[in-house]
Amino acid sequence: MGKALRSPSGRLLVSGCDVLRVPLTGDCEILREQDITVADGVIESVAPSGVTSSFDGAEVIDGRGLLATPGLVNAHTHSPMVLMRGAAEDVSVEAWFNQRVWPIESNLTADDVALGARLACAEMIGSGVTTFADHYFFPERIAEAVTESGLRADIAPTYFSSRGQEALESSVAFAEGWHGRADGRVTVSLGPHAPYTVDDEDLRTLADHARRLGLRMHIHAAENVEQTESSLRRRGVTPVQVLHETGVLDAGALIAHGCGIGEGDLPLLAAHAERTAVACCPKVYLKHALSPLTPVRALLGAGVTVAVGTDGAAGHNTLDVWEALRLVALTQKQAVGDATWMNVSDTLRLATRGGARALGLGDVVGALEPGMRADIALVDLSGPHCRPLHDERAALVYSVRASDVRTVIVDGRVLMRDRNVLTVDVPAVLAEIDERVGRLLDISHGKAVQHYDP
Amino acid sequence: MGKALRSPSGRLLVSGCDVLRVPLTGDCEILREQDITVADGVIESVAPSGVTSSFDGAEVIDGRGLLATPGLVNAHTHSPMVLMRGAAEDVSVEAWFNQRVWPIESNLTADDVALGARLACAEMIGSGVTTFADHYFFPERIAEAVTESGLRADIAPTYFSSRGQEALESSVAFAEGWHGRADGRVTVSLGPHAPYTVDDEDLRTLADHARRLGLRMHIHAAENVEQTESSLRRRGVTPVQVLHETGVLDAGALIAHGCGIGEGDLPLLAAHAERTAVACCPKVYLKHALSPLTPVRALLGAGVTVAVGTDGAAGHNTLDVWEALRLVALTQKQAVGDATWMNVSDTLRLATRGGARALGLGDVVGALEPGMRADIALVDLSGPHCRPLHDERAALVYSVRASDVRTVIVDGRVLMRDRNVLTVDVPAVLAEIDERVGRLLDISHGKAVQHYDP
Numbered sequence: 001m002g003k004a005l006r007s008p009s010g011r012l013l014v015s016g017c018d019v020l021r022v023p024l025t026g027d028c029e030i031l032r033e034q035d036i037t038v039a040d041g042v043i044e045s046v047a048p049s050g051v052t053s054s055f056d057g058a059e060v061i062d063g064r065g066l067l068a069t070p071g072l073v074n075a076h077t078h079s080p081m082v083l084m085r086g087a088a089e090d091v092s093v094e095a096w097f098n099q100r101v102w103p104i105e106s107n108l109t110a111d112d113v114a115l116g117a118r119l120a121c122a123e124m125i126g127s128g129v130t131t132f133a134d135h136y137f138f139p140e141r142i143a144e145a146v147t148e149s150g151l152r153a154d155i156a157p158t159y160f161s162s163r164g165q166e167a168l169e170s171s172v173a174f175a176e177g178w179h180g181r182a183d184g185r186v187t188v189s190l191g192p193h194a195p196y197t198v199d200d201e202d203l204r205t206l207a208d209h210a211r212r213l214g215l216r217m218h219i220h221a222a223e224n225v226e227q228t229e230s231s232l233r234r235r236g237v238t239p240v241q242v243l244h245e246t247g248v249l250d251a252g253a254l255i256a257h258g259c260g261i262g263e264g265d266l267p268l269l270a271a272h273a274e275r276t277a278v279a280c281c282p283k284v285y286l287k288h289a290l291s292p293l294t295p296v297r298a299l300l301g302a303g304v305t306v307a308v309g310t311d312g313a314a315g316h317n318t319l320d321v322w323e324a325l326r327l328v329a330l331t332q333k334q335a336v337g338d339a340t341w342m343n344v345s346d347t348l349r350l351a352t353r354g355g356a357r358a359l360g361l362g363d364v365v366g367a368l369e370p371g372m373r374a375d376i377a378l379v380d381l382s383g384p385h386c387r388p389l390h391d392e393r394a395a396l397v398y399s400v401r402a403s404d405v406r407t408v409i410v411d412g413r414v415l416m417r418d419r420n421v422l423t424v425d426v427p428a429v430l431a432e433i434d435e436r437v438g439r440l441l442d443i444s445h446g447k448a449v450q451h452y453d454p
Numbered sequence: 455m456g457k458a459l460r461s462p463s464g465r466l467l468v469s470g471c472d473v474l475r476v477p478l479t480g481d482c483e484i485l486r487e488q489d490i491t492v493a494d495g496v497i498e499s500v501a502p503s504g505v506t507s508s509f510d511g512a513e514v515i516d517g518r519g520l521l522a523t524p525g526l527v528n529a530h531t532h533s534p535m536v537l538m539r540g541a542a543e544d545v546s547v548e549a550w551f552n553q554r555v556w557p558i559e560s561n562l563t564a565d566d567v568a569l570g571a572r573l574a575c576a577e578m579i580g581s582g583v584t585t586f587a588d589h590y591f592f593p594e595r596i597a598e599a600v601t602e603s604g605l606r607a608d609i610a611p612t613y614f615s616s617r618g619q620e621a622l623e624s625s626v627a628f629a630e631g632w633h634g635r636a637d638g639r640v641t642v643s644l645g646p647h648a649p650y651t652v653d654d655e656d657l658r659t660l661a662d663h664a665r666r667l668g669l670r671m672h673i674h675a676a677e678n679v680e681q682t683e684s685s686l687r688r689r690g691v692t693p694v695q696v697l698h699e700t701g702v703l704d705a706g707a708l709i710a711h712g713c714g715i716g717e718g719d720l721p722l723l724a725a726h727a728e729r730t731a732v733a734c735c736p737k738v739y740l741k742h743a744l745s746p747l748t749p750v751r752a753l754l755g756a757g758v759t760v761a762v763g764t765d766g767a768a769g770h771n772t773l774d775v776w777e778a779l780r781l782v783a784l785t786q787k788q789a790v791g792d793a794t795w796m797n798v799s800d801t802l803r804l805a806t807r808g809g810a811r812a813l814g815l816g817d818v819v820g821a822l823e824p825g826m827r828a829d830i831a832l833v834d835l836s837g838p839h840c841r842p843l844h845d846e847r848a849a850l851v852y853s854v855r856a857s858d859v860r861t862v863i864v865d866g867r868v869l870m871r872d873r874n875v876l877t878v879d880v881p882a883v884l885a886e887i888d889e890r891v892g893r894l895l896d897i898s899h900g901k902a903v904q905h906y907d908p
Contacts, residue, residue, distance in 0.1 A: 086852070087845065286788045287787060287793065289787040291791065338743055339550075384577040385580070385856070393543075398540070433841070
């Protein structure tokens, strides 16, 4: 672990880099040989190199030969689940929950979560993710890890109705205590797990708290079409209708997955489009043999924000948003049978501006423009697998590897420089985790945090 | 560029590595802390570390902390198409061929192909691919690049009937001249492009030559279901039936893609299963919005060998077989609606033993066992994105990045050591390619090597 850099002057100059411009609509562009100046965590200017050479007292990052992209946004994950990476393979959704993940999660301690979150932060910094939307237990420990790591995160404390009133109240207390902390890098959403694990009364109560506190909700809903069918069969309404009737959409919801969102749900989502988004995490849908996928074209057509997520690493195996955005492009083209759809610019937009909007941060991050917080990934496209470099956007979507990210900046602070993560002591974290693995995976006790029967 | 190492004694010891054992059927296993000894390019032993410490005069590779896997096999590519990486994005199959790739290919010179092949070899060495099945123009120049690079390849000279008799004869001459050269590392297949670009008479002639020379064929067929439908409409037979009737299956065929292979084709393929295989390259199918995909479950059920390919980088953007095998697992699970299918062991087997069998090299490479040629990738699974390491097989299929491959050995010769490619001067190749890009992509002439109308 080195030292995370923030210049004493609060000024940073990234010099001579190319810049990926991600407009609100239309094609992304490459601005050649730019200087990016940052003061107090905010981008002051993006201008042709040399114009701002008198940016005195600034920490300087030599960006020549690198492409600056907005830091990626991981719009849905359960970061501490890196602890279970590779421990639940080749199983159905039901077996994944009931035979692997929920039994293993009954072993989790607060210290496990703290370590898992720190490893997850290191992995995300190492792959150019600067913001993530988390949903998990022991959220204080995640918030501490985020604070230390220098990342930006929206953290939702996972709540099941089976956990009872005290757990609900502690969710709310976490929100009251943590929202806006770490210089605003930590925000909180309320996190009822799903309409099939949280009853309507609790959804209403949490939605009321969210409105009172000015927060949003982060919830799994219509994860697959079977859940939608089951909800219709058991209750006569879709999961999205449940979110509507309980006030969740009104509070504002980041919906994870939504593969089971139907035509009839679109008007409800569209009516709340300002504060509603859907996070698409295709690797886990394919891995769990789900079909159909998130109806991205229909959602965007209805004006609903779509973002890219990895879900937890117990399903996705990585927290690599480059991998996730590539799969969004590939699977969405196939899903609608149109190779011209979800083009490279639109794909990059989903993983940057889309993710930022999904977390309520659309004016804060997601693009490299004056006034935005300085969340920047410097990517090296000079490797053989990206060459010749006919189109940087295509290289970012279809060729790049997470290991091509050289340097990562959040809020003007350098979190990784030349692939050295500066804010997480990775060897120490890994050593501590390795000691815990045996206990964590021992599910001979037969317990589980919940039972999957949507 | 460093120096490719082959010990003067012809002996190599990879010491202390874990070894991925890929059996013919059943689960892959991890053998802990093994020594692999190699003499004259052949694996002599794989045994617990220390037992063979007196392997005198051997070049030693310290494998501690690394996992030795069989080198991956890229069972279908057009290696020089790395020159067009990222130059044909977000277009339909038809536009990809007719507006981008086939016009660009009319600009290709032999020197372009030589450079493209060298870059492709560097990329594949860098990602742990040790054998590839190529299909392209100017095959001599590819064979020279393979010879120099130290890789193993089966090279098929691409032939269209529109190129005429002389081109056909030069295909055969290439086969006669090159098959078995470079110490056996270069083999040749005959390469009629597809049943829709090569007429039946030429297919018969080439199949006759293949039988005479003891070679196989490498051909695109039933690339998508539309091609099968078109063939049935125009000719009353499927593409696979054409391969049967013209003797291509009898000669032995590596069929690229086969997404349009139907139930009725399976008995024909099964009858020639000893010398017939299908290469599945899912990234390009998704990117071109194709559905259905290669019917892998039906093919394997019929006893037909299935292997993993990247296709050319004008479609796939990388030659990364880790990426390709991951997508085979993900897409095949979804395609058959069964998350327990195409498990991690079966997926790894397709990309190693399956690929070897598909190229007629099933007794030569594809597993790390005494008597096999020593084609080895040493992979580092210690990065945060692979940890904790509950299951190496899952890490290889779902977490690993090409950049985690540290050292690559082919035929007992070290081609990459600690990520330094020793046999290709990558900076020089890239500099030469960059100078050619403008001319290569200029398609204002309106020419094309072929027209796509299957």
